[in-house]
């Protein structure tokens with residue numbers, strides 16, 4: 001795959017010869033493969049960018065099942081942007097700091113150490129970069145570690161870092177806590193729509209999948225051309241994101257504008273995914289979001305995704321379908337692989353499941 005300057009650094013099905021972290025440390029300019037094309041979807045025009053603490057609602061999760069006001073706030077947030085900041089989630093600040101610390105320590109290890117956990121070509125799990133699957137692909141300025149945490153017997157522990165020594169223990173505890181929080185959110189979401197409490201959780205099945213993605217974004221000399229993560233919506237049911245404690249970067253589209261999700265140090269950002277948009281028959285939104293880069297600060301985030309059991313069919317909850325709100329989506333099985341197939345064909349999965 002030759003580029004204009006004649007430097008052929010990438011070919012299909014391979015990972016990067018140099019990590020973005022190494023390019024960042026060496027002060028290399030990002031290669032053209034990282035430059036976002038000037039299309040409205042991926043454009044970096046910051047003129048329409050408004051950052052406001054008020055544009056992403058803050059919701060006290062501990063109040064959701066007792067306060068109708070908080071429940072109403074949840075419904076509004078999920079119906080408008082599909083994103084809110086959760087406080088009162090019951091996870092102590094010191095434990096949140098611990099999660100950030102193990103992530104930071106891991107990414108700070110020498111390359112050879114991290115590569116023990118590298119994913120193979122065609123594998124999604126493990127440590128690595130974007131796989132190059134097409135010539136037109138624009139690469140993201142990040143390195144990540146992607147792992148399945150539930151069902152527990154499907155964990156590939158050989159890909160779970162042993163350095164720092166408490167990484168596995170912390171990840172196990174963190175994912176267990178987030179699973180509980182997600183279960184509560186599914187109940188609250190159903191309650192906010194006056195439908196049976198288990199309407200959503202039942203669809204995820206007894207053994208829902210949970211995956212974690214540790215994202216590392218090194219400084220980038222071309223923040224006006226290169227994104228940390230290109231615009232996308234998550235294929236999950238719900239994503240719970242622990243942002244960096246100081247460095248912003250996550251933006252969501254709200255009312256046609258990119259807005260920055262501000263950093264609230266011990267809050268968790270909840271982003272709905274496509275599967276909840278489908279199950280709620282479009283009442284709840286799966287926000288399109290992206291991550292921008294910056295020139296001098298590295299950023300780390302930890303995203304936890306849940307998904308329905310792959311062989312279970314998901315679809316709009318029956319009681320959310322009526323004459324005023326006809327069925328928007330057909331039922332679908334294994335949305336994760338469907339989503340991937342669509343991505344490879346350059347299609348948007350959520351559009352493809354519309355009736």
Ligand SMILES: O=C(O)CCC(=O)C(=O)O
Nearest residue numbers: 213215229250291301303
């Ligand atoms: O780093 C972030 O803030 C968001 C990352 C993200 O969108 C993802 O991992 O799906």
Ligand SMILES: [Fe+2]
Nearest residue numbers: 232233234289
């Ligand atoms: Fe995402």
